[in-house]
Amino acid sequence: MAAMSSSPTDAPRQLIDQVRAATAARQALRITGGDTKAFYGESVTGEPLSTRDWAGIVSHEPSELVVTVRAGTPLAELEEALAEQGQCLPFEPPRFGAASTIGGVVAAGLAGPARATAGGVRDYVLGLQFINGRGEWLTFGGQVMKNVAGYDVSRAMAGSMGTLGVITDISLKVLPVAPGEATLVFALGQHDALEQLHRWGGQPLPLNASCWVKDDTAPDAPELLFVRLRGAVAAVESACERLGREAGGTLIDNAQAGPDWAACRDQALPFFNAPSADLCLWRLSVPQTAPVIALPCAQLIEWQGAQRWLWAPASAADEIRSATAAVNGHATLFRAGADGAPGVPRFDRQTAVIDTITQRLRGEFDPAGIFNPGRMG
Secondary structure, three states, X not given: OOOEEOOHHHOOHHHHHHHHHHHHHOOOEXXXXXXXXXXXXXXXXXXXXXXXXXXXXXXXXXXXXXXXXXXXXXXXXXXXXXXXXXXXXXXXXXXXXXXXXXXXXXXXXXXXXXXXXXXXXHHHEEEEEEEOOOOOEXXXXXXXXXXXXXXXXXXXXXXXXXXXXXXXXXXXXXXXXXXXXXXXXXXXXXXXXXXXXXXXXXXXXXXXXXXXXXXXOOOOOOEEEEEEEEEOHHHXXXXXXXXXXXXXXXXXXXXXXXXXXXXXXXXXXXXXXXXXXXXXXXXXXXXOOOOOOOOOOOEEEEHHHOEEEEEEEHHHHXXXXXXXHOOOOEEEEEEOOOOOOOOOOOOOOOOHHHHHHHHHHHHHHOOOOOXXXXXXX
């Protein structure tokens, strides 16, 4: 697996000692950073292990498009440092709060509006260091692409939700901020919006992000498709003219569109305000070409059709999961209602093959099962 032990002189001794003590006592640990994603996944009990004090940007090589950062570093701090160099994290990780850390970003594996075209978190992880269940501080990957021999553990940690180890340091690929950007809005129903997105997705257009939403539950509320273009200035200008001509789009000023896309990323749009306390927020992950999913719930659609959000009671779990499976997708209970949705799994059941691989990885890296037990079901 191409692991290397890291230099003990630079080691996060407090974290290592806490892991070793927990292993010896068979004490479960609940890994935390900014705790802004504590709602995500099954609830976890155990002694808190916080990475917040292991923070700071270790190195940033703007010319090499690489940054190495400690897990407890606030995401906002990292993004500010990158912006000063005209660079960014292209996958637009959601913050869900000012305390969000880069370690939590990688552990949760969540990406924002640009995910469908820019890629996800694991696509930008070049290497990382983490503490396993034996209290060993291990290094996987590095600071360049294609340098891993064997199983790519560094990318496997993205989305592992703290069940394999305590991430301490991450090396990430970054990209320059696109010189051109524009947002268009179209008055389109869900079916027509998906058809347009599928058509545009197969053409050489600088399509970067999309969001379809019906702003209100009223029958006559407008159904709107927002499309963001990013790339060379000439390419964006040409695409704006073409899309506007083909589907009647209206250009939105970037000063207005920017905060709206940030609100979409952080689930701060009006849609994400729960209509009632007993409803749950469901995330449907489906192929981009999936048709309209006929469910009696208001929806918000991102990622050119691949990510769909809806509010529904926990009791609708079977209906939602059956409808999603029918288009080769899966459903996640992303945020539970006020009652916590007892008895309803947050995630769909894994296939036998994936479950076997997952258990083997956990057995290798956390043999005592102390890290976030039960977080992924």
